[in-house]
Amino acid sequence: MELGYSFCPNDTFIFYALTHGKVPSPVPVREVLEDVETLNRWAFAGRLPLTKISYAAFAHLRETYVALRSGGALGRGVGPLLVAREAFEDLTGKRIAHPGRYTTAYLLLRMFAQGQPFEAVEFRYDRILPALQRGEVDAGLLIHESRFVYPRYGLVPIVDLGAWWEAETGLPLPLGAILARRDLGEERIRALDQAVRASLEYARAHPDEPWAYIKRHAQELEDAVIHKHIATYVNAFSLDVGAEGEAAVRELFRRAEALELVPRHEASPFLPRSAGKPV
Structure with a gap:
């Protein structure tokens, strides 16, 4: 299965273990590295079954994709x-x-x-x-x-x-989410969510192992900049978006809808916490 994500250190840090066979996954996962706006545009065509995209793009795609609970980019002090x-x-x-x-x-x-x-x-x-x-x-x-x-x-x-x-x-800022196409089915999507979380946990337990991979793709090659980037964008919300993260995403969508910058949609954006609910 192809997984799209950016060249940025937070993404290569999180997904190194998953794309290099270091953690269990329901299917082998192959990286597709691209600029985030390219990934956004591909998502409108449903090109990748699993992909990192901007929350702004996701606002248009809630019927086709659902956000995993792990692997995303939200936080405080992370803004453009x-x-x-x-x-x-x-x-x-x-x-x-x-x-x-x-x-x-x-x-x-x-x-x-x-x-x-x-x-x-x-x-x-x-x-x-x-x-x-x-x-x-x-x-x-x-x-x-x-x-x-x-x-x-x-x-x-x-x-x-x-x-x-x-x-x-008063909320953290939602930047990007890891999305799965809804047609993958709930069982596989849940397994992929667990695999993404395991990949991040592996990187945290072995921080030196993905370093060469991270530097190979980073825009800025200075170690201090890369470390700061990862420390800023990989946080508790990356492990699980949590209730506060969900509230932030829903507020972003609500405000954008009110300004008619994105379409209104009723589909729940996130993979439910418990099994048995449709994704």
């Missing part, structure tokens, strides 16, 4: 950063680079910028900092490793969208 060469307060008329139409980062920016119309320009996430340096855009929305290294480029923060979200809601 809007940065620029010079400080400004109003986004109106600004040309802003973002990492993809269906990324949670872009959804949050649209929610934050109500009443401040801006020009959105899509770049792959690792090309936003160079575009800012070249002066192609007025500001850039950073995710992944880029949010840890932007000061090196002489840039200043405009808004931390994670801090904004937490101040608005």
Whole structure:
């Protein structure tokens, strides 16, 4: 079975054991590494049976996919950063680079910028900092490793969208989820959820073992940046989204629906805790 996830250290850390046969799995799992926005777009076609995608994309796909309880990216202090060469307060008329139409980062920016119309320009996430340096855009929305290294480029923060979200809601910020296609059936989906959790537990028990794999795919190769990335994005919500994480996701969807940024849908987004309920 193919499993799609990004090149980022949090994903390669979590899924190393699963894709290298280190933990039990109901089926062998083969990695498909891609940029998160590519994975988002593939999910609209149902291309991968198991995939990491942005919660913003998942809001459109609740009928086709269900979120596993393990392996996702939620937390506090994890938000996308809007940065620029010079400080400004109003986004109106600004040309802003973002990492993809269906990324949670872009959804949050649209929610934050109500009443401040801006020009959105899509770049792959690792090309936003160079575009800012070249002066192609007025500001850039950073995710992944880029949010840890932007000061090196002489840039200043405009808004931390994670801090904004937490101040608005009191909840952790949902970024990305591991989804299984609902047609896999509940029994297999539950077994895959257990395998993802076991993969993360293996990585935590053997943190040095996946290091070469992580560095081979990381955008930023400095050990300190990689360690900080993993420490930030791999947390208790990665093991199990929990009640607070579920509440955060439902609130993100509710607010986006109210602004008509995503379609309304009644399907439960998460794999139920107990067996016997349809997924």
